[in-house]
Amino acid sequence: MGVLSYLRKVYDLDTLDTRFTSSSSAPYQTVIDARGDSIAAREAEIKARSSAPPPKWRTPEFFLYYLVFIVVVPYMFWIAYDVSKPSDPRYPKYERYLSDGWIPGRKIDNSDAQYQTFRGNFPVLTGLLIFHPLLRKGFESLYNPSARGTRGSSRLDQRATFDFAFAIIFIVILHGISSFKIVAILAINYQIATKLPRHYVPTATWIFNVGTLFANELTMGYRLQVLANWVGPPWGPLAHWGYWLDNWGGIMKRWDILFNITILRLISFNLDYYWSIDKRHVNTLEKGLDPASLSERDRISIPADIRDFSFRNYLAYALYAPLYIAGPILTFNDYISQAKYRAASIEWPRTIRYGIRFLLVLLSMELILHFDYVGAISKAAPVWSDYTAAQLSLLSFFNLHIIWLKLLLPWRMFRLWALVDGIDPPENMVRCVSNNYSTQLFWRAWHRSYNRWLIRYIYVPLGGSSFRSWVSSARSTITYLLVFTFVALWHDIKLRLLIWGWLIVIFMVPEWTAAYLFPKRKWENRPTEYRMLCCVGAVGNVLMMISANLVGFAVGLDGLRSILSSILHDWSGVFFILTASSCLFVGIQIMFEIRETEKRKGVTMKC
Numbered sequence: 001m002g003v004l005s006y007l008r009k010v011y012d013l014d015t016l017d018t019r020f021t022s023s024s025s026a027p028y029q030t031v032i033d034a035r036g037d038s039i040a041a042r043e044a045e046i047k048a049r050s051s052a053p054p055p056k057w058r059t060p061e062f063f064l065y066y067l068v069f070i071v072v073v074p075y076m077f078w079i080a081y082d083v084s085k086p087s088d089p090r091y092p093k094y095e096r097y098l099s100d101g102w103i104p105g106r107k108i109d110n111s112d113a114q115y116q117t118f119r120g121n122f123p124v125l126t127g128l129l130i131f132h133p134l135l136r137k138g139f140e141s142l143y144n145p146s147a148r149g150t151r152g153s154s155r156l157d158q159r160a161t162f163d164f165a166f167a168i169i170f171i172v173i174l175h176g177i178s179s180f181k182i183v184a185i186l187a188i189n190y191q192i193a194t195k196l197p198r199h200y201v202p203t204a205t206w207i208f209n210v211g212t213l214f215a216n217e218l219t220m221g222y223r224l225q226v227l228a229n230w231v232g233p234p235w236g237p238l239a240h241w242g243y244w245l246d247n248w249g250g251i252m253k254r255w256d257i258l259f260n261i262t263i264l265r266l267i268s269f270n271l272d273y274y275w276s277i278d279k280r281h282v283n284t285l286e287k288g289l290d291p292a293s294l295s296e297r298d299r300i301s302i303p304a305d306i307r308d309f310s311f312r313n314y315l316a317y318a319l320y321a322p323l324y325i326a327g328p329i330l331t332f333n334d335y336i337s338q339a340k341y342r343a344a345s346i347e348w349p350r351t352i353r354y355g356i357r358f359l360l361v362l363l364s365m366e367l368i369l370h371f372d373y374v375g376a377i378s379k380a381a382p383v384w385s386d387y388t389a390a391q392l393s394l395l396s397f398f399n400l401h402i403i404w405l406k407l408l409l410p411w412r413m414f415r416l417w418a419l420v421d422g423i424d425p426p427e428n429m430v431r432c433v434s435n436n437y438s439t440q441l442f443w444r445a446w447h448r449s450y451n452r453w454l455i456r457y458i459y460v461p462l463g464g465s466s467f468r469s470w471v472s473s474a475r476s477t478i479t480y481l482l483v484f485t486f487v488a489l490w491h492d493i494k495l496r497l498l499i500w501g502w503l504i505v506i507f508m509v510p511e512w513t514a515a516y517l518f519p520k521r522k523w524e525n526r527p528t529e530y531r532m533l534c535c536v537g538a539v540g541n542v543l544m545m546i547s548a549n550l551v552g553f554a555v556g557l558d559g560l561r562s563i564l565s566s567i568l569h570d571w572s573g574v575f576f577i578l579t580a581s582s583c584l585f586v587g588i589q590i591m592f593e594i595r596e597t598e599k600r601k602g603v604t605m606k607c
Contacts, residue, residue: 006353010360013603015353017427018345019296021603027293028344052599053527062593068586077372079394083387084109084373094373094380101370108366109373115365115406129417132321136162136421152291152340156308159339159422160316167319176250181222182259183315185212186266190314193270198277205270209263210489217493221256260490261327264453265318269309271457272332276303292341299337300456308336322417326410328425328449331456335423343424351419358412365405374398384562389573393580400546404433407447426452430605437538437588439508439545444606450487458483476512480505500548507544511537531592538588539581 013020022031056062085091101108110116118125139162171179192204219227224242252258289298309332317335330338369375374395384392411428418425430445444451462479481502488501514537523530598605 010353010357012353013598013605015350015357016430018350018424019426020430020605023295024297025295027290027295029293032344052596055597055600056593057597062589065586065589068583069590072583072586076394076397079390080372080374080398083377083391083395084371090377090382090386093382094376097376097379098373102366103370106370107373109369109376111376111379112402112406115369115402115409118406118410125413125417128321129413129420132166132417133421135166156313156336156340160313163316163320163339164312166321167316167324170321170324171255171319172250174250174252175255176248176253177224177245178221178249178253178255182255182262182319185259186315186318187311189266189270190311193273194309198274201270201274205267205274209267210486213260213263213489214493216256216259221254258325261329262318262324263490264327264329264450265332267457268329268453269314269317269332272303273309276306276309291337293344294337294341296334299334300331302333302337304333304336320418320423322414322421322423323425326414328411328415328418328428329453330423330425330449331453338423342422346419346422346424351416354412354419355416358409358416361405361412362409365402365409368398368402368405372398375402385569389576393576396546401433404429411447425449434587435591435594436545437535437541437591439504439511439541441606442545443504454483454487458486477505477509480508503544503548507541507548510544511541531589535585535588535592538591539584542584542588543581 009015018028018031022028082088083090095107097109097111098107099110110119136159140158143158143161168179171182175182189205189208192208193201196204216222224245225239227242229239246253249255289302294302313336314332317330317332320330320335323330377395378399387395408429415425415427426449428448428450430448433446436442436445459479462482463475464479484501484505485498488497491497518530518533520530523533595605
């Protein structure tokens with residue numbers, strides 16, 4: 001296999017996550033068994049091609065788009081690089097945020113706290129990725145679970161025992177004295193699920209876990225010094241003792257920042273247990289399914305055996321080391337199923353390709369931070385009016401890409417760790433942030449495991465959505481508002497994130513309205529006109545998504561106002577916006593065709 005051919009496989013959707021290329025309702029083992037059936041594969045390919053229009057890659061229209069790409073994309077990178085040169089007159093204002101880099105003659109913009117933490121701990125995380133699975137292998141060679149029960153329950157006993165023991169050691173090293181706080185919260189949540197009358201469990205679960213989010217924030221992670229000041233004299237003996245204990249906070253003293261992701265697992269355990277009570281009679285054997293070869297949908301929907309909802313399994317799941325810090329998120333049912341039987345989708349050649357893809361993304365991030373100092377510029381409280389409309393727009397645009405990359409890298413590394421360890425969680429980032437044109441589909445692809453969690457535990461219980469009438473549309477909008485209010489509060493209890501969450505829903509309304517007013521079925525005889533109409537609407541979607549994410553994760557509402565007023569203060573800025581929108585139009589046409597190409601390969605992704 002040549003280098004280019006291997007790179008194509010590295011960037012294949014199947015390498016990223018088999019969930020994108022196979023049905024969630026079909027066991028992956030059937031995909032493996034069908035690989036040698038060339039006739040069936042050929043028939044499936046013909047069927048897929050017949051459902052999609054002919055490719056447009058070699059049409060005159062797309063050759064024009066290629067010309068735009070050849071000119072515009074390098075120019076975009078040049079603009080961001082040009083304002084990041086030491087010769088730029090504004091360079092001294094943000095130079096203090098730059099660090100020494102590994103590329104000769106260039107510093108690195110390592111000013112983002114999240115990426116700085118990940119980058120600084122990368123060697124340790126790499127060591128854990130290697131050491132943890134090897135330690136499990138050693139443990140499995142020494143530990144022989146009870147011979148009673150099925151092969152699956154024996155494997156679960158073996159894995160859960162190791163996960164439980166490693167998790168305790170892991171959080172003690174990470175959080176020191178605060179590990180007792182974490183175990184206490186987990187114990188209370190477990191009691192809510194297993195001891196309260198059944199009809200109280202959902203309400204009590206939500207009140208307790210959302211309340212924990214607020215309590216963690218207000219008490220700064222229950223700092224003992226703060227608590228002592230509440231019950232005793234300020235800086236009295238009790239407060240000094242609390243201060244001394246707080247200093248034994250482990251490697252990561254701010255455990256409460258990481259705990260938001262654990263909250264999702266606590267809710268998952270409680271609600272999976274709650275739903276299992278009604279479904280105890282439904283098991284894999286009665287449904288005629290092989291428990292060793294379940295589809296992903298069945299792994300999630302079929303409840304674990306009631307005996308599997310033990311405190312040991314619960315703690316092993318909630319504190320599972322590879323996914324503890326940042327996810328991706330796995331439901332309790334799925335964790336138990338994969339602990340019993342290794343997922344067929346975990347194959348070493350694919351895992352190696354996934355690791356190579358992760359390293360290439362890491363290299364991309366490093367190159368961008370060495371040549372485009374957009375983060376440092378934003379932190380230095382710049383006078384936005386000093387920049388041209390093109391510079392402002394491209395600085396904002398690249399800022400969003402850095403946000404995307406700084407989230408993508410930890411998620412992919414932790415997922416890689418889980419894959420090496422024998423657990424297959426969902427991939428969090430489906431597409432590049434620049435390969436999105438729909439607000440609704442963008443949020444399905446961004447932090448995908450969290451999106452799936454929201455659908456299972458909030459969206460569906462609230463009734464889902466329907467846009468067939470104005471009444472159902474209004475109800476659905478309220479549902480989305482409730483979901484994104486939780487999303488905003490879960491990220492952080494800040495007003496700008498609440499505004500961001502509401503902006504997302506507001507910006508979805510035009511897309512829903514357009515889909516209602518211009519249904520695809522009425523344009524079947526005019527596909528080109530419909531494609532152009534959709535593209536115009538998608539340009540507006542992209543501009544709104546950029547604005548919402550700048551508010552939530554970059555410059556805030558005031559910063560966005562300053563940027564927009566600086567861009568639009570004269571006609572040159574307005575002309576630039578029109579030009580940029582034309583370029584977005586070209587890019588979105590390419591996005592449309594990428595998805596049509598996927599359909600021709602039999603891949604239909606809802607994002």
